[in-house]
Amino acid sequence: MPIAVYALAAGAFGIGTTEFVIMGLLLQVSADLGVSVPAAGLLISGYALGVFVGAPLLTLATRSLPRKTVLVALLVIFTAGNIACAMAPNYEALMAARVVTSLAHGTFFGVGSVVATGLVGPDRRASAIAMMFTGLTAATLLGVPFGAWLGLDYGWRSTFWAVAAIGVVATIVLAVFVPSTRERTQAPPLRDELAVLARPQVLLGLLMTVLGYAGVFAVFTYIQPILTQITGFSDAAVSPILLVFGAGMAAGNILGGRIADKRLVPALIGTLATLAAVLILMTPALEAKASAVIAIGLFGAAAFATVAPLQLRVLEKAGVAGQSLASSLNIAAFNLGNALGAWTGSLVIDHGPGLSALTWVAALITLTGLATALWSVRLDRRHPAPALRTA
Numbered sequence: 001m002p003i004a005v006y007a008l009a010a011g012a013f014g015i016g017t018t019e020f021v022i023m024g025l026l027l028q029v030s031a032d033l034g035v036s037v038p039a040a041g042l043l044i045s046g047y048a049l050g051v052f053v054g055a056p057l058l059t060l061a062t063r064s065l066p067r068k069t070v071l072v073a074l075l076v077i078f079t080a081g082n083i084a085c086a087m088a089p090n091y092e093a094l095m096a097a098r099v100v101t102s103l104a105h106g107t108f109f110g111v112g113s114v115v116a117t118g119l120v121g122p123d124r125r126a127s128a129i130a131m132m133f134t135g136l137t138a139a140t141l142l143g144v145p146f147g148a149w150l151g152l153d154y155g156w157r158s159t160f161w162a163v164a165a166i167g168v169v170a171t172i173v174l175a176v177f178v179p180s181t182r183e184r185t186q187a188p189p190l191r192d193e194l195a196v197l198a199r200p201q202v203l204l205g206l207l208m209t210v211l212g213y214a215g216v217f218a219v220f221t222y223i224q225p226i227l228t229q230i231t232g233f234s235d236a237a238v239s240p241i242l243l244v245f246g247a248g249m250a251a252g253n254i255l256g257g258r259i260a261d262k263r264l265v266p267a268l269i270g271t272l273a274t275l276a277a278v279l280i281l282m283t284p285a286l287e288a289k290a291s292a293v294i295a296i297g298l299f300g301a302a303a304f305a306t307v308a309p310l311q312l313r314v315l316e317k318a319g320v321a322g323q324s325l326a327s328s329l330n331i332a333a334f335n336l337g338n339a340l341g342a343w344t345g346s347l348v349i350d351h352g353p354g355l356s357a358l359t360w361v362a363a364l365i366t367l368t369g370l371a372t373a374l375w376s377v378r379l380d381r382r383h384p385a386p387a388l389r390t391a
Contacts, residue, residue: 001120001124001127001128001131002119002120003177004115004119004177004178004179005116005119005120005128005131005132006131006177007173007174007176007177007178008071008112008115008116008132008135008174008178009131009132009133009134009135009138010135010169010170010173010174011071011075011108011112011135011170011171011173011174012108012109012112012132012133012134012135012136012139013135013136013138013139013143013166013170014075014078014135014139014163014166014167014169014170015075015078015104015105015108015109015135015136015139015170016135016136016137016138016139016143017139017143017144017147017163017166018078018081018082018085018101018160018163018167019047019102019105019136019139020136020139020143020144021139021143021144021147021148021151021159021163022040022043022044022047022098023044023144023220023221023223023224023242024144024145024147024148024151024223024224024238024239024242025147025148025151025156025159026040026041026222026224026225027040027224027225027228027235028151028152028155028156029043029094029156032155032156033090033091033094034091035091037222037225037349038345038346038349038350039091041221041222041342041345041346042095042342042343042346043094043095043098044217044221044338044339044342045338045339045342045343046095046098046099046102046339047098047099047101047102047105047335047338048102048217048335048336048337048338048339048342049099049102049335049336049339050098050099050100050101050102050103050105051102051103051105051106051331051332051334051335051336051338052106052332052333052335052336052339053103053332054102054103054104054105054106054107054332055105055106055107055110055328055329055331055332055335056106056325056328056329056332058074058103058104058106058107058328059106059107059110059111059324059325059328060193060325062107062111063193063324063325066180067111067114067115068174068175068178068179068180070107070111071108071111071112071115071174071178072171072174072175074104074107074108075104075108075167075170075171075174076171077100077101077103077104078101078104078105078108078167079164079167079168079171080100081097081098081100081101081102081103081104082097082101082160082161082163082164082167083160083161083164084096084097084100084101085097085098085101085160085163086157086158086160086161086164087157102335105331105335106328106331106332106335107328107331109132109133109327109328109331110324110325110327110328110329110330110331110332111324111327111328112132113129113132113311113315113327113331114315114323114324114327115178116128116129116131116132117129117315123261124261125261125312125315126256126257126258126260126261126264126267126308126309126312127257127258127261127308129257129307129308129311129312130253130254130256130257130258130260130307130308131257133253133304133307133308133311134250134253134254136249136253136304136307137246137249137250137253137304138246138250139246141243141246141247141249141250142246143163143166144242144246145239145240145242145243145246146162146239147159147162147163148224148238148239148242149239150162152235152236152239193324193325194325196318196319196325196326196329199317199318199319200379201317201376201379201380202314202317202318202326202329204372204375204376204379205310205313205314205317205330205376206314206329206330206333207333207369207372208268208272208310208313208369208370208372208373208376209310209314209330209333209334209337209369210333210334210336210337210340210369211337211365211366211368211369211372212272212275212306212310212337212366212369212370213306213333213334213335213337213338213341214337214338214340214341214344214362214365214366214369215275215276215279215337215341215362215363215364215365215366215369216275216303216337216338216341216362216366217337217338217339217340217341217342217345218341218342218344218345218348218358218361218362218365219279219282219299219341219345219358219359219362220299220303220341221338221341221342221345222345222349222355222358223238223242223245223296224238225355226286226355226358227241227292227296229355230286230287230355230356231286231287231288231289231292232289233289233292241292241293241296244293244296244297244300245296245297245299245300246300247297247300248296248297248298248299248300248301248302248304249300249301249303249304250304251301252300252301252302252303252304252305253304253305253307253308255301255305256271256304256305256306256307256308256309257308259271259305259309260308260309260312264309264312264313264316265377265380267308267309268306268309268310268313268373268377269370269373269374269377271302271305271306271309272306272366272369272370272373273370274302274305275302275303275305275306275366276363276366276367276370277302278295278298278299278302279299279302279359279360279362279363279366280359280360280363281295281298282295282299282359283356283359283360286356286359307334310330310334311327311330311331314326314327314329314330315327315330341362341365344361344365345358345361348361
């Protein structure tokens, strides 16, 4: 794998840490800022909605710029946003800073996915995407547990200062190792790029991403209270358990990429079905500490095994002109799913059957995503999409 792909993974690590670290800080943020746990959970929804809005807009606004320039600029925005989070005086300021930080997210992963697939041969595209997203799994494996520990011992603000420092390092690594282009990117006509929004298979791909990840984040957003209030773990035990989740993510991400390189459609269906099954089995597993830890690891593996198949599916259906926009839109779709999942979880906790029912609700959402994927595959047999080519 080219070293530039690993550099993209370094950027993904920084961005992934700031996205996910708040899950391990919900109770601290809630207590310090005087808001409820579901309100603190909406900091995840705010970030995700910022990604959803920012991804297509920034992708179109920067479409004629060199991709390396775009990626470096986005990491600068990311770093500045985390500094603002660390200095936020109240809940509203923290929400605003999270939204600013999120603007870099979708375009970074969207443009980065296109760059990664262009650095390897046709038979390694999914693996290249998976390798870049390994930065996200490393963020969960290392960044999130460390951030949770840091927040527990030194306050949640110290975590955001640490993430800002990660952003500085990631910017330097990406600037050094991602190859530069001497000329501006030859962007296709805007009309051709926007035409991707009229492709039914692209829209179905985006929908299955939203539904699949709404199921993931209906549970993951509230993983700290689930582990402490249902399973009975102490606050200090959450960080090492998140390490197990991160290890599962890393394994699932690599496995999903390799399977998708060989047979994309079976990988797409199989990973979504596995994710739904794991969510169903989590309900009884959370009642005992040993089985809960195993379930959390499997949950991480199942959740991230879906990433490369979902991303490559949308790229494959977008055609040449719409790849960058479609890629960013799918990152936006992941984050719209994150926001919907966090919001749905807050409704289930506050107005529904409660915290213990989150896994069942999440499984139902994911099964809807699986049904969408099956429908898309059925339509595929009637209307084959153009083969994927890299720009």
